[in-house]
Amino acid sequence: MIDPHQVSVFRPGLLDGQVVFITGGGTGIGFGISELLAELGAHVVIASRKADHVEHAVQTLAARGHRASAAVLDVRNAEQVKAVVQEIADRHGRIDVLVNNAAGNFYAPSATLSPNAWKSVVEIDLYGTFHCSQAVYPVMAAQGGGRIVSTSMTLHYRGWPLMAHATAAKAGVDALTRTLAVEWAPQRIRVNAIAPGPIPTEGVKKAFTPPADSGAADVFATAEEKMAEYARTGIPLGRWGTPRDIANMVAFLASPAGDWITGAIFVVDGGEWLSKGGRQGMGDG
Numbered sequence: 001m002i003d004p005h006q007v008s009v010f011r012p013g014l015l016d017g018q019v020v021f022i023t024g025g026g027t028g029i030g031f032g033i034s035e036l037l038a039e040l041g042a043h044v045v046i047a048s049r050k051a052d053h054v055e056h057a058v059q060t061l062a063a064r065g066h067r068a069s070a071a072v073l074d075v076r077n078a079e080q081v082k083a084v085v086q087e088i089a090d091r092h093g094r095i096d097v098l099v100n101n102a103a104g105n106f107y108a109p110s111a112t113l114s115p116n117a118w119k120s121v122v123e124i125d126l127y128g129t130f131h132c133s134q135a136v137y138p139v140m141a142a143q144g145g146g147r148i149v150s151t152s153m154t155l156h157y158r159g160w161p162l163m164a165h166a167t168a169a170k171a172g173v174d175a176l177t178r179t180l181a182v183e184w185a186p187q188r189i190r191v192n193a194i195a196p197g198p199i200p201t202e203g204v205k206k207a208f209t210p211p212a213d214s215g216a217a218d219v220f221a222t223a224e225e226k227m228a229e230y231a232r233t234g235i236p237l238g239r240w241g242t243p244r245d246i247a248n249m250v251a252f253l254a255s256p257a258g259d260w261i262t263g264a265i266f267v268v269d270g271g272e273w274l275s276k277g278g279r280q281g282m283g284d285g
Ligand code: NAP
Pocket: 023, 024, 025, 026, 027, 028, 029, 030, 047, 048, 049, 050, 051, 053, 054, 073, 074, 075, 076, 100, 101, 102, 103, 104, 105, 124, 151, 152, 153, 154, 195, 196, 197, 198, 199, 200, 201, 202, 203, 204
């Protein structure tokens, strides 16, 4: 059987000449997306708060002969986002794809979640997605179209204790996706989202390990055996996801194959959420 992680199903040069703006594209799932889109020929502008994240990612891609550049920004700051989008437009003359991937997350009981903690996650995940989408709109509209792909999640499809902030924000991302898809269709801007299942990125391992007193089961806290057991019992397709699993869907949506797709939210999770019923997921034993 062909291993989709070793062999690309996309033709070389598929995205030649395209310009991609990706937030949070220097780490985890975002880097997997940056990597695949750059491999397919796009120039990828990787943006996040920490210069070392984005610069390291750009150097890694450049060392492989791909086109990439870095931008330091906080997606909560609409003015910063606008300035970076203007720079990209001035330098490249276009933005074909926006990937809204930046997010913050942690487990916290809703009863004691501070207003700042709530605000921070909602501002990064939801406001950030809006700021970036609004900033690329004039560029995409002027060039006759574009693609926006946002990274959502599946946890808000049912109740997910200790995650009120992120589930509320991502439910908002889903609503925004559907609304912008219809509102911006006349400009030929396709707006879609991807809802990944569990992907053990470093950021998630850190953020999702709940504090000892939070009452949450430990998610990634322990050994690989625990993860293997979860893959066997909690994910119908029997394995954890990888950044490439998500990147493949982004590449599909960025390609001409995505031409008639807008307002869709694609679950890419090995069947995880559908199989859960009333149970909580990762780490519930
Ligand atoms: P990650 O590695 O922690 O990625 C988060 C990225 O967002 C980082 O590169 C971070 O870079 C950037 N970021 C955070 N706050 C930002 C801000 N204010 N402005 C700009 N950039 C910011 O986590 P991940 O697991 O790859 O998650 C990527 C996306 O997938 C997220 O949208 C997440 O909700 C979604 N997701 C992940 C999973 C999973 O199991 N991994 C499941 C469902 C959905 P800086 O620190 O440099 O800013």
